[in-house]
Amino acid sequence: MRQDAYDRNPELYRQAANRKRKYRREPGGPDSPEGRRRRHLQEAYGITPEDEKRLLELQGGLCPICGSPAQVVDHCHTTGRVRGLLCQKCNRGLGHFMDNPVMxxxxxxxLTQSRSEYHRTKTVASE
Known part of the structure; x- marks a missing residue:
């Protein structure tokens, strides 16, 4: 059906597509990458890109767990409170453990036990 409408008036569709592209290209516009990022940070975490930048500076740009570049906002899923910025792997790791300190x-x-048992087994086997 949509193809039929396009075939009847392709210029109308081209003009609409150009308007959308122009709108997205406006720096800081609501559909620009910056605008979408600003909206995501506000809606998901209640922070601004400036807040995110301050956090990144406080952490020296690094993930506090592994020392890789920090890239994503880490937050408590219970309270919604932002804890800091982590790298993708560490953020996913915490997520897989459901933010549960006991786990x-x-x-x-x-890891500590299996490591020592592995070394014990390997040492005994090599004797």
Whole structure:
């Protein structure tokens, strides 16, 4: 159906497409990348791009967990409070553990235990 309307008046569709492109290209316009980012930060986290920039400066531009460049806003899913900026991997890791400190401690214990058992097994096997 849409193709029929386009075939009847293609110039009308071209003009509309050009208006949309121009609107998106306006720096800071609501549909520009900056405008969409501003809206996302405000709606999702209640912060502005300036707030995000201040957080990034406070953290030295780095993820506080692994030291990689910080790229994403980390927030508490219960309270909605912004905790800081993390790299993608660390943010996803916390998400997979459902922001549960008990699970993270268990994961640390598991890694520590399995590491020492691996070395014990490897040492015994090589003797």
């Amino acid at each position: 993270l401690v268990r994961a640390l214990e598991y």
